[in-house]
Each structure stands twice: as structure tokens, then as C-alpha cells.
Amino acid sequence: MSLDRQQKRTTIYDLAELAGTSASAVSAVLNGNWKKRRISKQLAEKITRIAEEQGYALNMQASLLRREKSHIIGMIVPKYDNRYFGSIVELFETMARDKGLFPLITCTRRDPALEIEAARTMLSYQVDCVIATGATDPDRITELCAAAGVRTINLDLPGKLAPSVISDNFAGARELTRRILASCQQRFGAMEPLMFVGGRGGDHNTMERLRGFRQAHADHGIDLDDDRVIACGYAPEKAQNALQERAASGLPFSRGMFVNSTITLEGVLRWVRLAGPVSEQEFALGCFDYDPLVDLLGDNIEMVRQDVPAMLTRMFELIGQGNFEPRVSEIPPVLR
Amino acid sequence: MSLDRQQKRTTIYDLAELAGTSASAVSAVLNGNWKKRRISKQLAEKITRIAEEQGYALNMQASLLRREKSHIIGMIVPKYDNRYFGSIVELFETMARDKGLFPLITCTRRDPALEIEAARTMLSYQVDCVIATGATDPDRITELCAAAGVRTINLDLPGKLAPSVISDNFAGARELTRRILASCQQRFGAMEPLMFVGGRGGDHNTMERLRGFRQAHADHGIDLDDDRVIACGYAPEKAQNALQERAASGLPFSRGMFVNSTITLEGVLRWVRLAGPVSEQEFALGCFDYDPLVDLLGDNIEMVRQDVPAMLTRMFELIGQGNFEPRVSEIPPVLR
DNA sequence: AAATCTTGCTTCATCGATTGAGCAAGTGCG
DNA sequence: CGCACTTGCTCAATCGATGAAGCAAGATTT
Incomplete structure (x- = not known):
């Protein structure tokens, strides 16, 4: 790796020399508390000018080493490349910056080992706080951080040891299911039990969504067999294969499907395309997650949009209040 | 902000005391060069054990302050929430980590001021190298970093002062245009000049894609009026409004459209839905960018997928070779 | 005129990890 | 036995920014 620095960086000592003053004065001026330190306006202006001329950039590492709080806030995310996590990350950055915090984001591709590794790295970088988003084992992260005196908040998936901010999965899933059933009624002339595709049986969100899914069926007095639930994980290929197998198995198949994420x-659409009966026109689909392009192109696809701004607002509220009790805040999703 | 740390963090001095040795030995053991520093295996093992027991985490700030290279590699991206940049960021993180570099990513939401601010912040964090992705003013970033002796590479959009890795926009656009024209031929029975929607007239990629767009028309001997080009920026609302106005203007309108990004x-689809003639079935669309869900749902939408893995591979090659000549590497996109 | 206060700086220790220099004890060789 | 060499450590300076403590010169009070 040829990443060798060209020249030595300008430091406050260089500036002090150029300004004929001390490093301490330079530091005071550049970090804004020169009034408190009784530096004259003239000297302050002179130093500021010279710093600009020299293109001085603070050495954060040195600065952070000295300060007690780093104002760095870490976020661990499973994936970047879908709209849900993409918008979480983008808004998180913006909000963190607005609050004077420096956002440090790391993506773990749903790899539990990488998750722990990422948390450890964040601690090394002296983060003040870690947000564990959609983590497989949020409590492990909380423990690790707690050992270093760093607080955590869980986002999207809840944990037992730190406060969690998640969607109201039950209510959202119940309403989404209701809509898919209504769409079946309208388009196929009758309601039939839906299938539930995707997610992990063990994860909290999937369990809650399943509860809402079941409740909506019960609301309409529709019997639901357990074998209509295909919690095959989130990956597209897994869903595609699972549907393939299911279709081949001879078990009853539904035209209405509750899909657990974009x-x-x-994977579901790929199956419909490649191996499925005819086209997605013959299905009534619903998706727990939002994607604007699907919304525009998928005529028969209902969507639930998780309320990312509300979730992040709540999260920063908790931080602001210094509230780190392990309570769960459920944020109602936005239905379209 | 209540982000107060709970207890003091464990340092190498604490570990030294516990192990009955010196901080120097602890440091040598923990950063792996204990053999070079002639520390005995017993002591090394003892220190490692104690460090684990105490949940010790290195203080990166202190470590980086002392070292010459930070091994931090910065990336500036305009947006997270679309598949193209999402996959760039995700793969960048993975590849950087594999090469022993620490990825530091910042999103600027296409705000030129934030871009400069972000570059400055990266310098403060002592990055060894900055990747400016889709930057509005990459040369400004290069200058700023150069003043601090930090090299930069431009990705997606080229600059004049640093090496650039971009898609082969001309060839990609020419082929995409050819396909849209063929789709027009097949579906409407005749080729007609297409419209070009989105992008900024001034930006390199848009200019090159326009060149390919024009060339493909010329290849088929189709005359193309300049007023079929609507470079209204990338934002959905802008495209939607521009099409609205265009339709109202009475100028000739095309059923075939080259759309500059997902x-x-x-915006184009929204216009089709809300104000457009009937449905997207009556259009032949092509998009310079890839989204798997559009690929599955948009029956008449051709897509060009920029080759993110190849682009990043090339980028890391340049870094590895220490090659910082301001040359442009054009990576052929993948056509589907 | 002496005592006190204010202004505008400078000095120096400190944060935690790293590393060149150095030192004491042990080993090997003639 | 004396000298060189090796082994296994410790010491102390250093990276750059920060801020408490201190100090000198001038202003103000008694």
C-alpha cells in the first residue's frame, strides 16, 4: 500500500512559530474559547488568518486523546444496499451532525462475528455511544460496550440490556395482512389464507409480524395452517428456493403473500418470473418495507413503510435524556 | 447530550501494573511485534490473557497519534439510499477491511459545501487517502487534501488533478440507446428519436452519456433535436416537473426515454402514473443504472449496470501501485 | 506609595501508545 | 577468567492538542 504522506502536516506549533506566540494561544483561538482564555482580539485574528493561509487542519487524534468526550457516535448496520437501511444511515448522519456529533458507520453484512469486531473497533475509536441496528446479537454488543463504559441503543431489532427503538411490527403486519386479504377479495373474489415469506423464525420482528399476520387472519375468521409460514431468512435466493420447493411439494399454495422485506x-418476484405460474398480476403481494420504485411499478404490491425519521428522532431523544433503561419504543409504521 | 462515560477505560499502564511489567512490554505484545522486541513467550501469553480478562480495547487516538500512517481510508459519497451508491459503499468497506485499512465514510447529499467540509474532517481524522465519489467539485477536494499531503482518487465522476475511475459512459449509453430504439421498433413498429431525462448538463457523465445517446441515433440515421434532452438534475421531483412542463409545452414528445439514473x-415513473398518458406499458424506457426490483417489475425498462466490483478493484489497484497520475480509467458497464 | 485587580499572555503536565536506546543477567568461546 | 554476544526486559522521549497554574505589566483602588 503506497499511501505515504507527502510532507509533514502543519501543527499548532508551526502556527505558533509563524505568529510569534505560543501553541497554547493557538489552540485556544482555534477551538473557539479564546475569550474565556483572555486572548486579545488582534492575536486571535492574526492566528486565524495564518491558520487559514497554511491550510491548517486540526489533528483530531491528538485532540480526542486529550478530551474526555469524543462526540463520536457509532452505528452498526447490517447492509447498505436497500432503501430501509440506506435511509436510516443517511438520516442518522444528518441528524448526528446537526447535534454536533461525528457519525462513524460500519456495515457488517449480517455477519455476527463482524458485528462484535465492529463494536470492538468502535470502542478503540473512543465512541461515546453505539447504535446497534438490526443486530443479530444486540445484547452481546451492549455487554462489550458496557465493559468500556459506553452506552448502546438498539435500533430495528430489540435487545434486553439496552433501550430499543423498533417499528410496531404487530400493528403494521396486522394492517398489511388486512390489506392483502382485501386485495385478494377484490381481485380473486374470495379471501384465502396468505403465505408468509422471509425472515428468521427466531428474530423478534419476524415473530411480531407473524403475530400480526395471524391476528389479521383471525379477525376475518380465516383458518391459517402453520405450514403457510416460510421463514427462510431474508436473502433473495433463499426465498426463491423455498417457494420453488414449496410449489413442488404439493402443499396448498396461496395467491396472496406477506413478504417480510424488500x-x-x-427473491419472490424472481420465483414468480422464472418458475412461478404466470405473472405477478395473478398474485396479491404485500411487503413489510418500502421501496419507491416498487411502489410505482408493482401494481398489486402493498407496502408498509417503517417510519425512519420518527425512529431516529426517538433514538436521539433517548440519548439526549440520558435514558438508557432497557425499554422498547415501538414506532408505528406508515401505511400507504 | 448525556453521553458521559461510566468508568475510566483500561490502558496499557493498568495492564502493566496487573502483569507486574512495563507499559512498553504490554504495548509490544498487544500490537504483535513482541518477537521483534524480544519479549518472552510466557510474558506475552500472560499479558494477552490479562488484556482479555480486562476487556482491554486499544485507544486508537493515542496509537494513531504516535504512528506515521493511520491506515484510515476515507470515502465521500453523495447519497446512500440508492442501489448504486449503496453497493459502492458496501463493497468499499469490505475491500478496505480486507486490505487492512479502516474505512471512514461520509455522505454529503450532493451539497458542495458539505463535500468540502467532509474532506476537511477526513483530514482531521488523519486519513491516509480520500476517495471522492460522485463529487461536484473533485478538484477542490484534491487540492485541499494535497495541501495536507493526502492523496485522492475520484470515483464515478472524474477530476483533472487526481486519478479517476469511472464507467465507460459513452459506450454504455450508446448501447442502452440502441436497445431502447430496438424496443421502440419492436413494440411501436417504428423508431423515433428518444428523449434524454435527468442529469446535469455540466457533469462529465451526463455529457458522455449524451454523446453515446446521440451517436446511437446517428448510427440508425435518426435525426435528433436538441430539445429532446432534458438535463434537469437527478432528483425525482425535478424530472417529474420537467416532463409535466414538456408535455404541456406542445413540443414533440417521445415514447422512448433514456433515463439518467434510478x-x-x-420521477419519470411518477409522472407516467400521475400525469402521463396511460401506463408505463406505452413507453419504452431505459435507465443508466441498475436496480434489481426494477429489473423484475419493469417490463419495458432496459437497464445498464455499472460494474461496481471492477471499478473498486481498479481503484484499489491504483492505490496499491501508488499511482496518483491524473488519468481516467473507464470501466465498461454490464449490459443485461 | 503600596496593595489589589485585570489583562494577556506563557509554561508545563497530561492524555495513551509507540519505539529507540540502554541495561542487567545469562550464555558461549578462547 | 575475560570478552563478546544474546536474551528479556525497562526508561524516557515523542506524537499534537489542551487547560490549569503562573507570571509580568499595566490599571485601579485605598
Whole structure:
């Protein structure tokens, strides 16, 4: 790796020399508390000018080493490349910056080992706080951080040891299911039990969504066999294969499907395309997650949009209040 | 902000005391060069054990302050929430980590001021190298970093002062245009000049894609009026409004459209839905960018997928070779 | 005129990890 | 036995920014 620095960086000592003053004065001026330190306006202006001329950039590492709080806030995300996590990350950055915090984001591709590794790295970088988003084992992260005196908040998936901010999966899934059933009624002339595709049986969100899914069926007095639930994970290929197998198995198949995320939807649609009966026109689909392009192109696809701004607002509220009790905040999703 | 640390963090001095040795030995053991520093295996093992027991985490700030290279590699991206940049960021993180570099990513939401601010912040964090992705003013970033002795590479959009890795926009656009024209021929029985929607007239990629767009028309001997080009920016609302106005203007309108990104496609589809003639079935669309869900749902939408893995591979090659000549590497996109 | 206060700086220790220099004890060789 | 060499460590300076403590010169009070 040829990443060798060209010249030595300008430091406050260089500036002090150029300004004929001390490093301490330069530091005071550049970090804004020169009034408190009784530096004259003239000297302050002179130093500021010279710093600009020299293109001085603070050495954060040195600065952070000295300060007690780093104002760095870490976020661990499973994936970047879907709209849900993409918008979480983008808004998180913006909000963190607005609050004077420096956002440090790391993506773990749903790899539990990388998750722990990422948390450890964040601690090394002296983060003040870690947000564990959609983590497989949020409590492990909380423990690790707690050992270093760093607080954590869980986002998207809840944990037992730190506060969690998640969607109201039950209510959202119940309403989404209701809509898919209504769409079946309208388009096929009758309601039939739906299938549930994607997610992991063990994860909290999937369990809650399943509860809403079941409740909506019960609301309409529709019997639901357990074998209509295909919690095959989130990856597209897994959903595609699972549907393939299911279709081949001879078990009853539904035209209405509750799909657990846009990622999974990719697999479902691929199956419909390649191996499925005819076209997606013959299905009534619903997706727990939002993607604007699907919304525009998928005529028969209902979507639930998780309320990312509300979730992040709540999260920063908790931080602001210094509230780190392990309570769960459920944010209602936006239905379209 | 209540982000107060709970207890003091464990340092090498604490570990030294516990192990009955010196901080120097602890440091040598923990950063792996204990053999070079002639520390005995016993002591090394003892220190390692104690460090683990105490949940010790290195203080990166202190470590980086002392070292010459930080091994931090910065990336500036305009947006997270679309598949193209999402996959760039995700793969960049993975590849950087594999090469022993620490990825530091920042999103500027296409705000030129934030771009400069982000570059400055990266310098403060002592990055060894900055990747400016889709930057509005990459040369400004290069200058700023050069003043601090930090090299830069441009990705997606080229600059004049640093090496650039971009898609072969001309060839990609020419082929995409050819396909849209063929689709027009097949579906409407005749080729007609297409419209070009989205992008900024001034930006390199848009200019090159326009060149390919024009060339493909010329290849088929189709006359193309300049007023079929609507470079209204990338944002969905802008595209939607521009099409609205265009339709109202009475100028000739095309059923075939070259759309400059998936983001813009969102606006185009919205226009089709809300104000457009009937449905997207009556259009032949092509998009310079890839989204798997559009690929599955958009029956008449051709897509060009920029070859993100190849682009990043090339980028890391340049870094590895220490090659910082301002040359442009054009990576052929993948056509589907 | 002496005592006190204010202004505008400078000095120096400190944060935690790293590393060149150095030192003491042990080993090997003639 | 004396000298060189090796082994296994410790010491102390250093990276750059920060801020408490201190100090000198001038202003103000008694």
C-alpha cells in the first residue's frame, strides 16, 4: 500500500512559530474559547488568518486523546444496499451532525462475528455511544460496550440490556395482512389464507409480524395452517428456493403473500418470473418495507413503510435524556 | 447530550501494573511485534490473557497519534439510499477491511459545501487517502487534501488533478440507446428519436452519456433535436416537473426515454402514473443504472449496470501501485 | 506609595501508545 | 577468567492538542 504522506502536516506549533506566540494561544483561538482564555482580539485574528493561509487542519487524534468526550457516535448496520437501511444511515448522519456529533458507520453484512469486531473497533475509536441496528446479537454488543463504559441503543431489532427503538411490527403486519386479504377479495373474489415469506423464525420482528399476520387472519375468521409460514431468512435466493420447493411439494399454495422485506421480495418476484405460474398480476403481494420504485411499478404490491425519521428522532431523544433503561419504543409504521 | 462515560477505560499502564511489567512490554505484545522486541513467550501469553480478562480495547487516538500512517481510508459519497451508491459503499468497506485499512465514510447529499467540509474532517481524522465519489467539485477536494499531503482518487465522476475511475459512459449509453430504439421498433413498429431525462448538463457523465445517446441515433440515421434532452438534475421531483412542463409545452414528445439514473427514474415513473398518458406499458424506457426490483417489475425498462466490483478493484489497484497520475480509467458497464 | 485587580499572555503536565536506546543477567568461546 | 554476544526486559522521549497554574505589566483602588 503506497499511501505515504507527502510532507509533514502543519501543527499548532508551526502556527505558533509563524505568529510569534505560543501553541497554547493557538489552540485556544482555534477551538473557539479564546475569550474565556483572555486572548486579545488582534492575536486571535492574526492566528486565524495564518491558520487559514497554511491550510491548517486540526489533528483530531491528538485532540480526542486529550478530551474526555469524543462526540463520536457509532452505528452498526447490517447492509447498505436497500432503501430501509440506506435511509436510516443517511438520516442518522444528518441528524448526528446537526447535534454536533461525528457519525462513524460500519456495515457488517449480517455477519455476527463482524458485528462484535465492529463494536470492538468502535470502542478503540473512543465512541461515546453505539447504535446497534438490526443486530443479530444486540445484547452481546451492549455487554462489550458496557465493559468500556459506553452506552448502546438498539435500533430495528430489540435487545434486553439496552433501550430499543423498533417499528410496531404487530400493528403494521396486522394492517398489511388486512390489506392483502382485501386485495385478494377484490381481485380473486374470495379471501384465502396468505403465505408468509422471509425472515428468521427466531428474530423478534419476524415473530411480531407473524403475530400480526395471524391476528389479521383471525379477525376475518380465516383458518391459517402453520405450514403457510416460510421463514427462510431474508436473502433473495433463499426465498426463491423455498417457494420453488414449496410449489413442488404439493402443499396448498396461496395467491396472496406477506413478504417480510424488500430484499426478500426480490427473491419472490424472481420465483414468480422464472418458475412461478404466470405473472405477478395473478398474485396479491404485500411487503413489510418500502421501496419507491416498487411502489410505482408493482401494481398489486402493498407496502408498509417503517417510519425512519420518527425512529431516529426517538433514538436521539433517548440519548439526549440520558435514558438508557432497557425499554422498547415501538414506532408505528406508515401505511400507504 | 448525556453521553458521559461510566468508568475510566483500561490502558496499557493498568495492564502493566496487573502483569507486574512495563507499559512498553504490554504495548509490544498487544500490537504483535513482541518477537521483534524480544519479549518472552510466557510474558506475552500472560499479558494477552490479562488484556482479555480486562476487556482491554486499544485507544486508537493515542496509537494513531504516535504512528506515521493511520491506515484510515476515507470515502465521500453523495447519497446512500440508492442501489448504486449503496453497493459502492458496501463493497468499499469490505475491500478496505480486507486490505487492512479502516474505512471512514461520509455522505454529503450532493451539497458542495458539505463535500468540502467532509474532506476537511477526513483530514482531521488523519486519513491516509480520500476517495471522492460522485463529487461536484473533485478538484477542490484534491487540492485541499494535497495541501495536507493526502492523496485522492475520484470515483464515478472524474477530476483533472487526481486519478479517476469511472464507467465507460459513452459506450454504455450508446448501447442502452440502441436497445431502447430496438424496443421502440419492436413494440411501436417504428423508431423515433428518444428523449434524454435527468442529469446535469455540466457533469462529465451526463455529457458522455449524451454523446453515446446521440451517436446511437446517428448510427440508425435518426435525426435528433436538441430539445429532446432534458438535463434537469437527478432528483425525482425535478424530472417529474420537467416532463409535466414538456408535455404541456406542445413540443414533440417521445415514447422512448433514456433515463439518467434510478433516482430520476422514480420521477419519470411518477409522472407516467400521475400525469402521463396511460401506463408505463406505452413507453419504452431505459435507465443508466441498475436496480434489481426494477429489473423484475419493469417490463419495458432496459437497464445498464455499472460494474461496481471492477471499478473498486481498479481503484484499489491504483492505490496499491501508488499511482496518483491524473488519468481516467473507464470501466465498461454490464449490459443485461 | 503600596496593595489589589485585570489583562494577556506563557509554561508545563497530561492524555495513551509507540519505539529507540540502554541495561542487567545469562550464555558461549578462547 | 575475560570478552563478546544474546536474551528479556525497562526508561524516557515523542506524537499534537489542551487547560490549569503562573507570571509580568499595566490599571485601579485605598
